[in-house]
Amino acid sequence: MPSTVRATQASYVVLPENVTDKPSVFSFLIERFPQIEPQVWRARILDGKVHWQDGALIELDTPFRPRARVYYYREVEAEAVIPFDEEVLYRDGQIIIAFKPHFLALHPSGNVINECLVNRLRIKNGIETIVPAHRLDRATAGLVLLCLYPEHRQQYHELFKHGEIRKEYQALAKLTPELLEQHRTGELTLPVHWTVKNRMVKGEPSFTMKVVEGEANTHSEITLIEMRGEIGVFKLSPITGRTHQLRVHMQSLGMSILNDRCYPVLQPKSADDYERPLKLLAKRLKFKDPVTGIEFDIECDGLNDGLDDVES
Numbered sequence: 001m002p003s004t005v006r007a008t009q010a011s012y013v014v015l016p017e018n019v020t021d022k023p024s025v026f027s028f029l030i031e032r033f034p035q036i037e038p039q040v041w042r043a044r045i046l047d048g049k050v051h052w053q054d055g056a057l058i059e060l061d062t063p064f065r066p067r068a069r070v071y072y073y074r075e076v077e078a079e080a081v082i083p084f085d086e087e088v089l090y091r092d093g094q095i096i097i098a099f100k101p102h103f104l105a106l107h108p109s110g111n112v113i114n115e116c117l118v119n120r121l122r123i124k125n126g127i128e129t130i131v132p133a134h135r136l137d138r139a140t141a142g143l144v145l146l147c148l149y150p151e152h153r154q155q156y157h158e159l160f161k162h163g164e165i166r167k168e169y170q171a172l173a174k175l176t177p178e179l180l181e182q183h184r185t186g187e188l189t190l191p192v193h194w195t196v197k198n199r200m201v202k203g204e205p206s207f208t209m210k211v212v213e214g215e216a217n218t219h220s221e222i223t224l225i226e227m228r229g230e231i232g233v234f235k236l237s238p239i240t241g242r243t244h245q246l247r248v249h250m251q252s253l254g255m256s257i258l259n260d261r262c263y264p265v266l267q268p269k270s271a272d273d274y275e276r277p278l279k280l281l282a283k284r285l286k287f288k289d290p291v292t293g294i295e296f297d298i299e300c301d302g303l304n305d306g307l308d309d310v311e312s
Helices: 025-032 038-046 117-125 150-161 177-184 245-252
Strands: 011-014 050-052 069-072 087-091 095-100 141-147 165-174 192-202 209-212 218-228 231-238 280-288 295-299
Touching: 025 038, 025 069, 038 050, 087 295, 095 117, 117 141, 141 150, 165 245, 192 245, 209 245, 218 245, 231 245
Parallel strands: 141 280
Antiparallel strands: 011 069, 050 069, 087 095, 095 141, 165 231, 165 280, 192 209, 192 218, 218 231, 280 295
């Protein structure tokens, strides 16, 4: 049997009150998680990796207890160690604002259990309840707002839902031939601004997105602020927050973000190339804290010029 990596932090599931046909916790777990083979749950229970909230171990014949929490440890066969460090830029009694490096997942998912920002911060701060207030793709680096305790998450999530937080991204992309020609002839005056609104839906495969006809459900403001040879430096402000929105909107302008492995053409799955990160950065967060009333305006350092680490 291949070796496995176990999560350092336990996950849990609350046993529902209305389940009456499951005599044991073991039988419930088998039905609740059909993607996990029954023998895996059997092995976890026999190895002492499933327990109640008070730490008491659950056995194969332990009776079902409505409303009780069952704790378990997720396992994967292999997990790559991401060789980049996160950085905490601010912390108080409610929130953390951290810098997430490229390639580091935000939270546990799929084959990621330990090598993610949430898990690292939980371990370093000794707080198991840290949760993110918003999303940030694994491929994207930059600022993330996290809540120390779940009871505060909704208040901060509402900032994003209602557009009460200003997010600015930076991206590098190769300029279109038309823009380069305008620059050559002296017709191009910076900054150049685009408002992009279109309808995005899931593509194929389902983790990608595509633009279709119909009423717009996405909106981004994109500005070319600097030129470095054939490379443009862009400031991007997502007004809505769809998955891969900025990446798709840059593609729609004919300027896909440097080192993007999904757009315009999905690249074959391969190991991470740490020397060629996606040139997209969540650079700035500006908001009023709904709990403390503190006004935040935090920026991180920008991207490098991208000329030495672009896929050829």
